[in-house]
Amino acid sequence: xxxxxxVLMTGAxxxxxxxxxxxxxxxxxxxxxxxxxxxxxxVPTICNLDAFYQIPRPSEENFCDTVLNIAxxxxxxxxxxxxxxELEVFSSHRTLFEQAGVKLCCSDHASLEIANNKGKxxxxxxxxxxxxxxxxxxxxxxxxxxxxxxxxxxxxTVCFKxxxxxxxxxxxxxxxxxxxxxxxxxxKPNSSYISIEQALHIFQSAPQLPELLVMEFxxxxxxxxxxxxxxxxxxxxxxxxxxxxxxGISTDCLIENNPAIIDYCKRIVSSLELDGxxxxxxxxxxxxxxxxxxxxxxxxxxxxxxxAAGVNLPYLAIKKALGENIKDSDVHxxxxxxxxxxxxxxxxxxxxxxxxx
Numbered sequence: 001x002x003x004x005x006x007v008l009m010t011g012a013x014x015x016x017x018x019x020x021x022x023x024x025x026x027x028x029x030x031x032x033x034x035x036x037x038x039x040x041x042x043v044p045t046i047c048n049l050d051a052f053y054q055i056p057r058p059s060e061e062n063f064c065d066t067v068l069n070i071a072x073x074x075x076x077x078x079x080x081x082x083x084x085x086e087l088e089v090f091s092s093h094r095t096l097f098e099q100a101g102v103k104l105c106c107s108d109h110a111s112l113e114i115a116n117n118k119g120k121x122x123x124x125x126x127x128x129x130x131x132x133x134x135x136x137x138x139x140x141x142x143x144x145x146x147x148x149x150x151x152x153x154x155x156x157t158v159c160f161k162x163x164x165x166x167x168x169x170x171x172x173x174x175x176x177x178x179x180x181x182x183x184x185x186x187x188k189p190n191s192s193y194i195s196i197e198q199a200l201h202i203f204q205s206a207p208q209l210p211e212l213l214v215m216e217f218x219x220x221x222x223x224x225x226x227x228x229x230x231x232x233x234x235x236x237x238x239x240x241x242x243x244x245x246x247x248g249i250s251t252d253c254l255i256e257n258n259p260a261i262i263d264y265c266k267r268i269v270s271s272l273e274l275d276g277x278x279x280x281x282x283x284x285x286x287x288x289x290x291x292x293x294x295x296x297x298x299x300x301x302x303x304x305x306x307x308a309a310g311v312n313l314p315y316l317a318i319k320k321a322l323g324e325n326i327k328d329s330d331v332h333x334x335x336x337x338x339x340x341x342x343x344x345x346x347x348x349x350x351x352x353x354x355x356x357x
Contacts, residue, residue, distance in 0.1 A: 002030040006075045007318060008067070008102075011082030012036030012052060013043035015249055016301025018344070020082065020314050021048045023307045027315040035074045037067065044346045046354040058086040064093045071102045078318050080105040080277075082299055084166045088112050103321040107275045107297050115272060115295040118213045119163035125292065128271045131264070133291045135215035137163065141203045147214035148174070148196065157217035159192075160199070162210045166296065168192070168248030170210070173217055174199060190247060218291055220284025223258070224250065225265050226303045227280065228313050228331075230320060232273035234266045236313065236331040238306045240339075250302040250341065255309045257335040261290050268292065277303070277317045302339065309337035 007024060011017060017036075024032045025048075036049040039057050046052055053070050056063045063086075071079060079102060081087055090097070091109040098104070107115070114120045119137040126132050136147035144160070151158045154176040161171040172194040183191050203209055222242045228235040239261045244252035265280050272295075279296035299314050306313050310332050319326055348354050 002324070004031040004033065005077050005318075005322075006033040006035060006050075008035040008037065008071050008074065008076040008079045009082060010037050010055075010067070010079065010086055012045050012049060013038040013040050014082045014301065016299070016303070017043070017045045017082060018048065019302070019304025019307075020080075020299055021045060023304055023312050023314040026307065027312055029315075032315075032318075033074075035070065035076055037070060042348060042352075042354075044344075047346055047356050058083070058089045063089060064096060068097060068100060068102065071097075072100060076102060078103045078105060078321050080299060080314065080318065084116060084296065084298060087298060088116065105276045105299075105317045105321050107278075108273070111272045111274055112297055115274065115297040117163050118161065118294055119211065121292070121295060122213070122215075125268065125271070130267055130271065131289060131291050133215045133218060133285070135213055138212050138214055139209060141200065141209065144203065144209070144212065144214060145200070151214065151216055153196070157219070158214060159217045160212050160214045163213050164211070170212075171248075172199065175217070216285070218283035218285050218293070220286070220288060220290075222281065222283045222293070223256075223261055223290070224253070224300060224302065225261060225280045225282065226300055226306045226313050227265060227269060227274075227278040228316050228320070229269045229274045229276060229278050231275045232270045234269050235320075235326060236311050236316070236333070237262045237265050238309070238311060238313070238333060239265075240302065240305060243338075250305075250339070252341070253302060253305055253339050255305060255333065255335055255337040255339075257333075264290055264292075268295070276320070277313055279303075302341075305337065305339035306333075308339065310334045 033050045036052045037055045041054045055066050087106050090104050114124050122132045122135050138144045138147050157175040159173045173192050174196050178193045223239045226238045239258045240253040241256050242250050277299045279300035281293040282290045
């Protein structure tokens with residue numbers, strides 16, 4: 001057995017946190033003491049943590065000092081962020097943490113600045129000869145309408161989302177063939193479809209649009225790919241076909257050996273020199289060519305399915321950060337593993353004490 005260690009995990013209240021905690025606990029090599037932090041004061045993972053702290057938002061000045069003080073107090077040797085908005089803050093202060101003996105599981109700041117901005121990402125990939133959807137970056141309602149025209153709407157379906165954002169926030173699909181009446185009365189109210197009239201009405205009621213990415217809609221199968229990278233070199237690439245989603249989160253997915261997607265993702269990781277746990281989402285266009293939707297340069301919420309299939313990517317990222325050897329057997333993948341997700345609960349009593357039932 002390797003030496004016991006303490007790991008600090010941010011975003012302890014994130015939907016994927018319970019699975020990531022199982023990755024830590026079921027690593028098969030060492031005991032890991034887990035410190036969870038979150039901007040919320042209560043998290044559903046509380047019963048599975050060795051300690052929990054509430055922290056400031058990453059936009060607040062005392063964010064890094066607070067997290068570092070917790071890491072020092074608890075003896076954490078590695079920090080693994082689960083929250084996208086924290087990544088650039090951590091990477092900008094990497095020296096501060098490493099001087100204190102704490103390793104960060106995140107890419108360098110220059111890579112994150114591109115990966116976290118969907119517009120910059122597509123421009124970067126286009127410049128480096130990587131396949132991307134047809135797209136436009138817009139700032140006004142007029143530019144939005146022009147982009148839809150250039151993408152041949154209404155003959156073709158288009159979609160849009162903010163260039164900076166995560167968790168499907170602000171993402172909508174515009175398809176004039178979609179039956180909005182049927183959607184209203186036969187589907188649950190979590191659809192991503194919207195009419196162009198509805199979108200324009202919303203935009204015109206706002207004082208200013210956020211920077212938007214307007215692009216062709218990719219109608220094919222969607223995949224979320226979990227990757228472990230070492231400064232541009234892909235150690236493991238695991239595509240997951242997303243069979244069913246709820247609010248942008250996979251509730252049914254299949255680990256699939258897809259050479260075309262694996263090669264595409266390796267080229268993306270290499271061009272951006274990404275490091276650590278990386279998530280890439282792709283979809284096939286009408287000709288079956290896989291094109292990027294976005295990058296999540298962190299641990300993704302359904303990465304536990306990869307661990308169930310034999311490759312424990314969150315734990316391997318911790319080993320990499322500590323400079324430990326990763327063996328070939330560590331990245332053996334049992335292709336064809338399928339994950340079905342269900343809800344679970346934790347409770348707090350009137351005094352604020354957590355308990356499971």
